[in-house]
């Protein structure tokens with residue numbers, strides 16, 4: 377089974393490229409951001425808790441998001457593979473994912489690091505805020521999210537290098553060119 381971690385800063389294009397991966401390779405897509413936004417939309421207790429963190433540009437506590445991820449994963453039946461988008465975002469989350477997959481006789485197949493310079497990330501997120509109206513896509517929250525990314529999430533690059541699973545992907549340019557680089561990595565797995 378393919379278990380792909382798509383990684384990158386906010387605005388790096390994880391969601392867009394995930395959709396293209398799903399179409400080409402027939403895997404399931406788990407986006408923790410989408411899961412949480414859906415809870416918020418449905419007005420659940422979890423949604424209320426999540427909104428507090430998301431609006432502040434902060435991460436949810438590891439224990440909470442790890443539980444959520446485990447239950448989403450358990451809900452997948454007869455899956456050809458999974459693309460993990462937005463998870464892991466911390467070292468404890470990466471360790472939890474490794475353990476969760478091992479318990480199911482599986483492992484992460486590859487980590488794809490979508491690399492985009494910070495100035496471009498900010499431009500993209502501001503534009504997404506205007507087009508799609510995501511409440512966390514405003515300059516103040518974007519800046520907080522980038523600090524959180526640099527401090528808590530970007531150390532995962534070294535984690536996955538040590539695991540021998542790291543793949544650098546140039547995240548700037550035409551969508552198809554970016555996807556072709558991704559598809560070349562996945563095709564070799």
Ligand code: ADP
Pocket residue numbers: 385386387408409410412429430433434435436437441461462463464465469521
């Ligand atoms: P981004 O565009 O910032 O990558 P996402 O849609 O992936 O946005 O996530 C939106 C927000 O949901 C994050 O800023 C964070 O508050 C919360 N979130 C999503 N995934 C996680 C996670 N793995 N751990 C903690 N919080 C998360």
